[in-house]
Amino acid sequence: MTYGDSDANPTRVEEHPFPLERIGCFKDRLSEVKSAHSLRGFSKLCGLSEATLRSYLSGDTYPTLDRLFQIAQAAQVEPGWLAFGDEPQAHPAGSVGEAAVSYANGDYAFVPLYDAQCSAGDGAWNENCRVLTHLAFTRYSLRKQGLTPEHLSAIRVDGDSMEPVLEAGDTVLIDHTRTHIEGEGIYIIRLDDHLYAKRLQRSFDGVAVISENPSYERITVPRDRLQELEIIGRAVWAAGWL
CATH class of the missing domain: 1.10.260.40 (lambda repressor-like DNA-binding domains)
Structure with missing residues (x-):
């Protein structure tokens, strides 16, 4: 349907x-x-x-x-x-590394959804963020995508800069093992102490930070300032695999 x-x-x-x-x-x-x-x-x-x-x-x-x-x-x-409500629903608090737990016979893994839209500061990306809930994924579906549950987390998208690909309130799943640009893709980044979901594209001059919404201009982080761009991980799912 x-x-x-x-x-x-x-x-x-x-x-x-x-x-x-x-x-x-x-x-x-x-x-x-x-x-x-x-x-x-x-x-x-x-x-x-x-x-x-x-x-x-x-x-x-x-x-x-x-x-x-x-x-x-x-x-x-x-x-x-x-x-x-027949099956037990697990909701352990945790962080990346403690995030996924077995569900029933181990067919499911739970990934934490963080309240991390306005994360700021110099500590871990999810410092001072609370776990809102856990998202259930079958281990089979994660394995097919080459993903390890312990290295995953999720946040909600804020704003309209990535429309129509990602809309405000959408949830994205982050693979924290992918902190280097592997060709063009959507990444969760921290820049100027704020989290963003943006398309990254490497160029000779540096890294282009691209919004899908044409109302927003492309930003280039020059090569000599790349240390200011922190890649939290690559977005791999948002109501479908990316």
Whole structure:
């Protein structure tokens, strides 16, 4: 089902086949898995309309089984946990290196989502940042991309400089092992004590810092000032692999 195919009339709770005594907290679990995305971004990821998701989040309606599986697949969580809270959901606080934990039988890894939009200072990139929640990824999907869970973290994008590729409120997954420019790509950088998601392009004169939004000018960090550009890692996922 595509984003445009979702129907505009969610099934009312009284018509739903789920046992209501077990799904009272569905909206809380949905809110938890949705928290890593904007409503617009999550609706695109699920293939459901924003109106449908708002109805689920408010508790006014509940999803049918096919939609439950759509949401669980998009959020990469177990449908049984999403619907009923059957599976244990781990939420350990941590940092890169402690970030990923096994889920159930080890098929899942959790990656921390940091409140790091306004990170500043000379310490570690995530110093003084709190962990908002953890994002669940299957270890298989990470392994296919050559990623190690312990070297991953996530932050939310702030501002419109990377639209339409990344929109404000979108979440990006960072591979912290990739701190050198490997051809052109989107990286999380710290420049002038602030974090940015930008496309980097190496040139003879230095490194070009590029915004996708044409309203923003390209910045070049000259070769003699490259020590001021800290590459936190490469963005490898944002509602799809980059």
